[in-house]
Amino acid sequence: MTGNAALEVDGLAKRFGGLSVLTSVGLTVPRDTVFGIAGPNGAGKTTLLNIVSGLMPADAGSITLFGDPCHNLRAAALARKGVARTFQNIRLLRGLTVVEQVLAGSFRHRRVDSVRGLAGTPRARAELRDLRERSLDVLASVGLRDAADRLAETLPYGDQRRLEIARALVSRPRLLLLDEPTAGMNAADWGGIGELITRLRDDGTTIIVVEHNMRLIQTVCDQVAVLASGEVIACDDPAVCLHRPEVRKAYFGK
Numbered sequence: 001m002t003g004n005a006a007l008e009v010d011g012l013a014k015r016f017g018g019l020s021v022l023t024s025v026g027l028t029v030p031r032d033t034v035f036g037i038a039g040p041n042g043a044g045k046t047t048l049l050n051i052v053s054g055l056m057p058a059d060a061g062s063i064t065l066f067g068d069p070c071h072n073l074r075a076a077a078l079a080r081k082g083v084a085r086t087f088q089n090i091r092l093l094r095g096l097t098v099v100e101q102v103l104a105g106s107f108r109h110r111r112v113d114s115v116r117g118l119a120g121t122p123r124a125r126a127e128l129r130d131l132r133e134r135s136l137d138v139l140a141s142v143g144l145r146d147a148a149d150r151l152a153e154t155l156p157y158g159d160q161r162r163l164e165i166a167r168a169l170v171s172r173p174r175l176l177l178l179d180e181p182t183a184g185m186n187a188a189d190w191g192g193i194g195e196l197i198t199r200l201r202d203d204g205t206t207i208i209v210v211e212h213n214m215r216l217i218q219t220v221c222d223q224v225a226v227l228a229s230g231e232v233i234a235c236d237d238p239a240v241c242l243h244r245p246e247v248r249k250a251y252f253g254k
């Protein structure tokens with residue numbers, strides 16, 4: 001699969017002290033697809049995203065990104081390879097406008113020399129102008145262009161979730177990891193997030209989405225893997241996968 005895979009994970013294990021969260025996780029995410037990760041609370045879904053995005057190392061196993069072995073690289077290195085993510089809890093920087101939040105996202109993984117360059121040279125000023133333009137384009141793509149100059153904390157909750165995605169998109173990721181992008185949203189708002197995810201996939205971004213919202217998973221995901229007991233217990237088309245006996249047992253105990 002390597003040639004067509006955005007991400008391949010094999011034998012991934014992670015333990016926190018005496019708690020073994022991931023024992024041996026294997027999955028393959030084809031390029032240009034939306035791949036769901038479901039599973040009961042505490043199954044290790046966020047831990048898996050944390051490892052794939054370089055926020056924490058795995059204890060064992062391997063990760064291959066677009067054909068390149070990338071095991072236990074740090075977040076900045078993975079970002080340069082095209083990985084971006086959002087978090088389960090909205091992480092806005094207070095006091096910044098919407099466009100400034102996106103600009104801040106674009107600085108997150110820049111090399112020290114380019115950050116230093118932002119001190120005021122003509123080249124740095126031109127770079128900053130370009131980044132602002134790109135940030136505005138990204139805001140337009142998530143439907144927030146008109147809100148660019150508002151203080152981010154004044155946005156409605158659903159728009160703050162879109163802004164989280166915009167901040168991840170500004171680095172032009174090839175692999176976008178979304179951790180519960182519709183958490184706390186009503187049906188009207190999450191439908192829009194679903195459309196955005198589908199459009200991003202159609203534009204050539206591979207997306208992994210961790211979700212408890214089974215309707216969203218069924219609507220947008222090409223495949224879903226269900227994590228339970230430290231492993232992937234099922235991986236298939238969501239319409240099939242979520243009805244499998246082993247999946248129902250993991251969720252409902254029967």
Ligand SMILES: Nc1ncnc2c1ncn2[C@@H]1O[C@H](COP(=O)(O)OP(=O)(O)OP(=O)(O)O)[C@@H](O)[C@H]1O
Pocket residue numbers: 016019021039040041042043044045046047048
């Ligand atoms: N840094 C950490 N240190 C210790 N334990 C942790 C750490 N991160 C996660 N855990 C524990 O690992 C287990 C899996 O957590 P994780 O957040 O990955 O699960 P999840 O499937 O994303 O859960 P949820 O659906 O509730 O968000 C939980 O028991 C959690 O308390």
